[in-house]
Structures are given as structure tokens and as C-alpha cells.
Amino acid sequence: MDNQEHEVEITEKSKRKPFPGWLYGVLFVLFDAIGVGILEWGVTATSRVKLSSPTIGWGFVSKMWTDLNFVAVLNLLLCGIVYLILLMISNRFWVATPIYLALAIIIAVVEHFKITIRYEAVIPSDLSFLKSDAGNLMSFMPSGAQWIILGAVAGFLVLLGLCLYLNRIDARHGRMFRAADHRTGLANAAARILLVIIPAGFFGMYAMQAGTVGSWANTLSVAMGDQSSMWDSVYDAQRNGPVVSFLRQLNPKVMEKPEGYSEATMKQVAKRYAKAAESINAKRSANLNDSTVVYVLSESFSDPSRVPGLKVNKDSMPNIRKIKENTTSGYMLSSGYGGGTANLEYMGLTGMSMANFDSSLSSPYQQLVPGQHWTPTINQLWGAPKNSIGVHPYESSMYSRAINYKKFGFSHFYTLTGPDIISHQDKLGSSPYVSDEAAYKSTLEELKKTKSNQFIQLITMQNHMPYHDWYPNNEFTAQSTTGTALGKTEQESIQTYQKGAAITDQETEKFLKQLDKIDKPITVVFYGDHLPGIYSTASEDSNNSLALHLTDYFIWSNKASSSQGNKAENSAYTSPNFFMAQTAEHMNAKVSPFIAFLTQMHQKISAMEPPVVNQIQGWQRIPEGQSLYLDASGKPMAASDFDKKTQRLVDDYKLIQYDITTGRNYLKSLGFMDLPKQ
Template identity: 90%
Template sequence: MENQEAEITLKSPRKPFPGWLYGILFVVFDAIGVGVLEWGVTATSRVKLSSPTIGWGFVTKMWTDLNFVAVLNLLICGIVYLILLMICNRFWVATPIYLAIAIIIAVIEHFKIVIRYEAVLPSDLSFLKSDTGNLMSFMPAGAHWVILGAAAGFLVLLGLCLYLNRIDGRHGRMFRSSDRRTGLVNASARILLVILPAGFLGAYAMQAGTVGSWANNFNLAMGDQVSMWDSVYDAQRNGPIVSFLRQLNPKVMEKPADYSEATMKKVAERYSKDADTINAKRSANLNDSTVVYILSESFSDPSRVPGLKVNKDSMPNIRKIKEHTTSGYMLSSGYGGGTANLEYMGLTGMSMANFDSSLSSPYQQLVPGQHWTPTINQLWGAPKNSIGVHPYESSMYSRATNYKKFGFSHFYTLTGPDIISHQDKLGTSPYVSDASAYESTLEELRKTKGSQFIQLITMQNHMPYHDWYPNNEFTAESTTGTPLGKNEKESIQTYQKGAAITDKETEKFLNQLDKIDKPITVVFYGDHLPGIYSTASEDENNSLALHLTDYFIWSNKASSSQGNKVENSEYTSPELLHAQAAEHMNAKVSPFIAFLTEMHGKISAMEPPVVNKIQGWQRIPEGQSLYLNASGKPMVESDFDKETQQLVDDYKLIQYDITAGSNYLKDLGFMDLPKR
């Protein structure tokens, strides 16, 4: 009898796992998946793990900062896990599938970061469709070890799942039915538990990038801290899933009510006629000259900051240059940051004032997914004629990817793939000097006798500023009655010295261009003021002054436009520099540049609402865009005359068509210079 009881016990089915245990295991495996994804964006030597918000800090900041972005990632991944679970109806089948997906994504993230220092972006999905056959070429050195390690990790997790399935008398079956009626109820429940979470996830993904939406507000409440300047840091800080979904469906612009193919044909015809009128009075061809755009990091005049007294002029040479050529003040949308936005406007002629407030970084949210990206350098023809130079990391703002898309053949940076040749620094500054940046640019200019377009973005005067330069003779003090703080004073005085060095090196650079026997025109502008004037920025009445930088357009001795100083040049904004450069050079224009010329004639400068605070990445400020007339006075949109309003409306149509619409203008010659 005892032997019979023992035999029955051995043959009896194993106990099924209780529901609460499945709940615990679901959370555990969900967390493993999130952890694997976070590993994918942190496990590389190129990633800087100095921030407490990444690595283990991704989790611990729940307690240290009450930041629950890790929980947000758990919720999103948990929804995907739940959908798989309902489809499979087997816990021990859905779990390894979920973990395999997480591991594959993590490995792809790891490889892309190693190769490009860039996280996976929504635009990469189109790459998978169009260029899947070349995926193997993106494998970094040692990729097989990562793949083997990932495979080994998956096998361990798979083995754990198989073991748990074996000891689980239920074998992970979520819904069991003993009759047809119960089966129908269970099937209906499973379908609902697929449709509802999938619907929620789809709605969330479509709204996560739209400021003010429920999904965006939920992200913020959970601790999402948008870091658009660096896609890897953004993925580390907020989780790769949150970072990815936030950029999946950015709201670019409101569709103009009258947008259609017929409307865009009328717009193209209107400015084609304007181009013909302008071109009848001009003799030069824009692309017969070499044009160099210089975005001088944070360059501006400290003596114009309200409430600040300086002991010495930081820009005597540039001030003199400005007196004898086209020059003035540039209205900047940034303060202390936002370089890539000013750069984007300068290259494309598109205005941040026209975009939705949710589109805070076109380089990250817009350009990677665009089908058509017309930029001024493309007027010089083949990519070999377009060169980019930037003495910093190529991955910042996804520049390496975007510049290739813009049609630049080379983009020389510190991190490559094209390495900049000159990398000297000054004092204890961590940034490459302007002298080195200019020397690298001169090398590119001397390589060919033909005309080129060169874009230089400098780094010497980038924040922060910490007493970098020895024997600094510059001093500053407040005239408001409130003394400058110690840190503010040190930053301003260090910045003054750096600006003075830029001033001298810029003059030297132009003198070198005068020795080159080919026509060269330089478009020089400071992108924004440094965010160091905390005393001045407290007063909103100083807003306009803190958003005006210096610019000039200059031509060398070999150019017929040397010494030209066009009318209405006192104020501008980066998107209008196309038109001013062409006018300065007496060059013929495309219908688009003709439009910008007309716009600048009515509105000298335009930017989205500006505020006295460091560049934010959550949204562009709301309110009326800032428009300046030829005297630098703000204009009210309700007071626009009919012609000005027509231009503003047409600008929105043009920009919508290029960035978010059907690209009707692409085949209408709107961007083309006149045939010779």
C-alpha cells in the first residue's frame, strides 16, 4: 500500500504556479528587458558615464531625485510584453520572445553607438527597408564577441524559462478552457488584452512628441528630461524606448488651410517672376564664388549687455570690418544654447518661427526622416564641392548623419570619420581654438581652385567658462547697483578674453583669404549670446538685447563684391542670410532666394518668441513670433500690410511643403538657380 501511494505521488502532476507568482515573474522579466535595453546604450567605452542619471543612476534616481523614468520604461515595455503574452497565451513562450527582442535591440543600439555615437532613431526604420543588404558593413570590430555574449545571455535566460516551465504544472498557460463557452470568453478576453494595450501604445507613441498632449505630460510627470543635443545621452538618461518613441511622430507644423498642389504652383510662379526681376539687374553667378559660412560659437559683444560695464573692447577688429562691408545684428532664437537650430536655419532658409512649439530640435526630430532636404550648399553642385568643418564631436545633434544628407562630401570633426587636422587648444580650455579651426578651413580652401561651399562651426567660446586664459586683462562690473556674483564675473571675464582672441584670429583669417586668388565671400555670425549674464537676464526688458549677436558678409580682393554694403542690412536672422549673401555678391537667385529677398525687404528679422533663459529642449516658447523692422523695432503681426502678410503666409506654405508636406516644390525648380 505504501509503495502504491509513493508511486501515485511521483506520477501526480506538478503544482501550477499561482497567479501572484506570475505577477512577480512578469515584473522581474519586464525589468530584465528594460535593463538589457539600458545596457545597449551604456556598454561602450565611447559613452561618458560621468552623469549620475545614467548607469545605476537610471534606477537609483527614483529615490535620490524622485525621478521615475525607469518606471515609465517598465510600463511601456510591460505593455509590449503583455501583448506578446496574450498572443502566445503561454508565459514561458512569450517571455523568451520578449527577452530576445530586447537583446536584439540592445545589440543594435550598442553597435550603432560604437560606430556613430548615435542612438537608434525612428529614421533608421526606413534604412532597414531600403538598405538591409548592407547591414553587415555596420558591424564594428569585435562585433562577434558581443553577439556571442548576447546569445549566451539569451541561452541562460531561455534555460531559466524552460526550467520554470517544467516545474510549473500550468506550463505558463494564461487562459484555460474546459468547454466551448469558456473558450469563447477567454478568446474574447485575450483579443481585448491585445487590442486595448496596442491601441494605448499606438496613441501614446503618436502623442509623446507633442508638447501639451496627455502622453507628453505623462512623460514629464514621470521624469522625462529631454536632451536633444545628444541622442545617446538622451537614451541613457531617459531610456532608449522613451527617447525613441518621443521622436517617432513629432509635430512639425500646422498644415496651412489652403495647402495643395495648385496653391504651391501659384507660389512657385509668383517668386519665379520675382527672381526674373531681380536677376535682370544682377550679373554674377552665386556659385562662381566660394562661400564660407562661419558660425562663431557664442560670439557677441559684451559691451552691449544691459547693466554691464567692461574695461576694454573685445572686438575692435570685427567692429572695423563691419564698418566697411555688409553687416549688422542678427536676431537669435537661442540664449546660452540652441546652436544647431541657428545652424539649421542658416543652411536651409527655414525659420523656427514657423514650426510647431513641439519641434525644438530639427536636427534630431525632423531632418533624419525628411525625404527632401534642400540646403544652400547644394547650389554648388556635386557633394565634393561642399565641406563641413567642426572641431568637436561629429555625433552632437546627429550632425554627421545630417551633413551627409545635406550633400556634404566631408565633415571634419574630432571624432570622424573625417578627422580635423588642427586641434590646438588655448590655456586650460577644453575646446579647440579658433586659430586651429580657421587653419583647417584654409587647408580645404587651398585644395582646389574651383568654387566651394564651406560650413565652419567653431567651438572656442563654448560654455562653461572657468578662467582658462593666463594674463587675462579683461574686467567687468555691474552698473545696476547689484554686484556681479563671483561665478558670473569669472565667466564673463573669461568669455571676454575668448571673444577678443576670436576677434584677432578672424581678422588674420580674412587677411589670409585676401591672398587667395579666387573669389571668396564669408558669411560670419555669432549663433547666440553665452548664457552667463544672470544679472541682466533677470529683467525681461533685456530680452531683445540678449538675443542680438553680430554678423557680417565680407568678400576678398579676388571678388568683385569686396567692399559692398547693401541696404537694409542693419538687422537679420539666420534664415535670411541666403538672400543677403546673394545681394552682397550681386548674384542671381533662385525663386526661393527671391522669396527670402522679398521677405527681408518687409521683415528684417524673425524668430520664435525668445526668453532670457538657457536653451530649453522641451518646447519652443509660446506666443507671437518676434518680428523686427529695418530699424530693429518689434512689429505686431496684426499691423502687417497686405504684402507682408502675403509673404508670411507664403513662408508657412513653402516651409510646410518642404518639411512636412508633399514636396510639390521639388519638381517646380523652386530651389534652382537660373541657367547660364
């Protein structure tokens, strides 16, 4: 370099000025917002995501002034903490910024890929996947992934170029702390350490407590506008931001540790109910897995004629009413009203009760199951996964079912979105949902594929809300008996629902008649998961709570079964956690120690659920108060009035459930879930 060029460079440097502190503050907020925007893009910019919702896309920001919802600010705060930590560690604004943006881009691309393939946002259990199966990451790349990656790289290079340019014109070169002497250097180092430790501590404490109702972190989230939508992880991430959505699920409080929980205690529990199983099995001759069992969760199926203050012109369920008269049947206490399907499904498959969980655990399918090490379910009693089939004519990603059913040991889960595609997808009228007739056809095909005994779980969709005059020539009408007429929307919804329930009634009878023609023993457990959330008039009266949480159920066996026409004792009321015990009793089948426990529990408490409310189930928390317990006649029981045996069963239930869900799994090696050897 000659002297003239050197002089020009010195002149240019002398013209550059260090950026003032306020400008760094503005740029920090700007780049922080860019990072949050990139993350939000990751959960919205796919062909499977509809951007018309006011809560996502630009609405994620605009709802600050339309709804006074500041969850976007909460995401800015949390991402800003990560950005600040990087800044303090590097002490270079123009080094920390591209690193922060690179992290945001990488996470957004991963979110985009996962949503494209599975329609599911990144959840905490994916971190364990990175440890155990990182080598197979390439197999999860969607078609056209290379263009997304190239676009992401190009976008990062543009942002990197901007940072390099700003670094060039900034005479300070982004240095945050500069020391003129040794003493100042030590002070700056201490300040930087504090600015790493304090924000990191805040972030860590928030992450550990954000999923616990009543904690400062959860209270902060709710105050800022976090409205958890646990039924759909993608919508939840769109609505509340992927950072808030992810951290809320990172460390949910599952249960309080029961008093006396230990390995010795669990051995005593296992021994106690192994003895109970021996006593029960001495009186029974059949084996549970010598028959095929079909669980039918009929979406929102219930009896409109039992809704308080409602008069209907016609019975929507005459066939099921007749079926119930000749087999094990009654009313099922539901934890939900207008929602909460997966919780009822979870209880039916596992025998666990939502009444035992902490109020923070509002959705086991999202918050608990993906991270569980041991997930015993009733279908596993049929042995190899090939004998367990799931059928659901809707998206496999809802409630993270695709992940959970694989974990439960189902070999196939047939849905609209695959990877196993359901064979029949017909709809009725203008309804957007697959009909029950089509769902039953798909189930029958699975039953006829093999002569082996199976466990099949069917979750229908026909009667899912909302209800908008779907069916032509609807002959059903409803009116209020309270003196206040039904609103137009409520009346349309009820009458549409009545017709749908009547169609379910007819198709269920046809399904059972077809099962009677199959030459292998089949038992069906049929139940409505909850009432539809359309009875706004009835729901205004808190005295209607119990009536609005009772659905119909029955356990029925076909002609090839020795248990056809059986009626189990104490069947007038139940809750889904008791289904496996009732099924075994109906079939006169031998039981495991766990099913023996549930059998004894059901004899003392007919039904149990968390406190119920007359509103469509929210997902922020389980309601407060004493759990709802019903006796054999359907009357509420006070926990303070339990006799000694009942209280011991309740205490043992908590020990069992804690050990299986969040404890040390002592019962796993004690044969607690094993049926007696044949």
C-alpha cells in the same frame, strides 16, 4: 520506460504545484525590469560613454528617490505593454518571456553597435535604412562585435534556461487562460483579444503623440520625468530610456497644414516668385556659385559690452567691429540663449525659419531632417557634393550632424571623431575645446586644395560653455552696474568668455587677411549663433530679452571678389534664414525663386524667430506666444499690424516651408530652388 520509472515521474509531477497568480505578477514585473535594464545597458555599456553622470547607469533608477523622476517607470510601463501583448498572443508565460527578452537583447546589441561606431542612438529614420539598405548591415559591425554577440547569446541562453526550469517546476506551465468548457474558452479568447487591443491601442496612441507638445502622451511623459536632450541622442536615450527617447521622435508635429495648401496653390507661389526672381536678376550681373562662400558659425560669439547691466574694462571685438564698418553687417536675432546652435545652423543652410514650425519641433536636426525626402540647402547650389565641405572641431554625432550633412549633400564633414578627421586640433590654456585658430587653419587647407568654387560650412567650438578660467594672464574684467555685485561663478565665466571672444576677434581678422591672399573670389558669412548662458543677473529681467538674443554678423568678400566693400541694404538686423538672400545681394548675384522670396521677405521683416526667453534653451518645446518680428530699425512688430503684402509673404512662407518639410514637395519639380542657367 519501465513501470518503476513511470511511477517516479508521476510522483514528481504530483509534487509540482501551479504557480499562483500573484507570483506570475511578481515575475512579470521582474522580467519587465530585466528587459528595461538590458535596453539601458545597450546605450551605456560602450567605451565612448561616460558612466559618471548621475542620470545614467544606476542613476536611471536611483533618481526616482533622489529627484522624484519616474521616467524609469514610464519605460517599464511601455516595455510592459509589449511584454503583455506577447503574453496574450501566446497564452504562455514561459513562451512570451524569452521572446520579450530576446527582443530586448537584440535591440540593445544594435544600440550598442551603433553607439560604438557613430556615437548615436537608434532613431526612427533608421527604420527606413532597414528597408533600403538592409544588405549592408554587416558593414556596420564594430571590431570585436563577435564577442558582444556571443555574450548576448550566452546571456539569452542563461535566461532561457531559467525560463525552461521555471516552466518545468510550474505545474501550470505558464498557461494564462485555461478553459474547462467551450463557454469558458470563448470568454478567455475575448479577454485575451481585449488585452491585446487595448494595450496596443494605448501604445500606438502614445507613440503617435509623445512628440507633440500639449498632447496627453507628451504631458504624461513630462510628468513622469522625461527631459528631452535633443542635442545628443545617446545622452537622451541614457537619461530618459531608449524606448521613451525613440518614441518621442517617432512622429513629431512639424507644422500645421496651411490653409489652401494644394498643388495648384504651390504652382501659383512658384510662379509668383519666379517672376520676382526675373525682376531681381535683370539688375544683377554675378553668379552666386562663381565664388566660394564660407559660412562661419562662431560658437557663442557676441559683444559682452552690449549686455544690459554689465560694465567691461576692455573691448573684446575691436577688429570685428572695424570689419563690420566696411561691409554688409549688423545684428542677428537668435532663437537661442546659451544653446540651440543647430537650429541657427539649420536656418542658415535651408532658409527655413523656426518661427514657422509647431512648438513641438524644438530640434529640426533630430526630429525632422533625418526623415525628410527632400532637403534643399544653399550648398547644393554649388553642384556636386565634392564642392560642399563641412568643418566642425567636435564630435560628428552631436545634433545628428554626420547624418544630416550627408543628406544636405556635403562630401566631407571634418570632425574630431570622423570618419573625416579634422587636421588641426590645438587648444588654448586649459580649455577643453579646439581653438578658433586651429579651426580656421583646417578651413584654409580645404580652401587651398582646389581652385574650384566651393561652399564651406565651419562651426567653431572655442567659446562653448562652460567657462572656467581657462586662459592664463587674462586681462579682462567685468562688473555689474545694477547695484548688485556679480556672483563669483558668474564673474569668472564672463571674464573667461571675454578673453575667448577677444581671441576669436583676433583670429577672425587673421583668417580674413589670409583669404585676401588667395586668388579666387571668396565671400564669408560670419555670425555668432547665440549669447553664452552666463549672464544670470541680466537674464533675471525679462526686459533684457531682445538684448540677450542679438549677436553680431557680417558678410565680407576678399580682394579677388568684385563684391569686396559692398554693403547690402537693410542689413542692420537679420536672422539666419535670410543669410542666403543677403549673401546674393552682397555679391550682386542672381537668385532662384526661393531666394527672391527671401529677398522680398527680408525687405518687409528684417528678422524673425520664435518667442525668446532669458534662459538656456531647453529642448522640451519652443516657447509659446507670437513669434518675434523686427523691423529695419530693430523694433518688434505686431503681426496684427502687418500690411497686406507683408501678410501675404508670411502666409507664402508657411506654404513654402510646409511643402518642403512635411508636405508633398510640389515645389521640387517646379524649379523653385534653381538658379538661372548661366
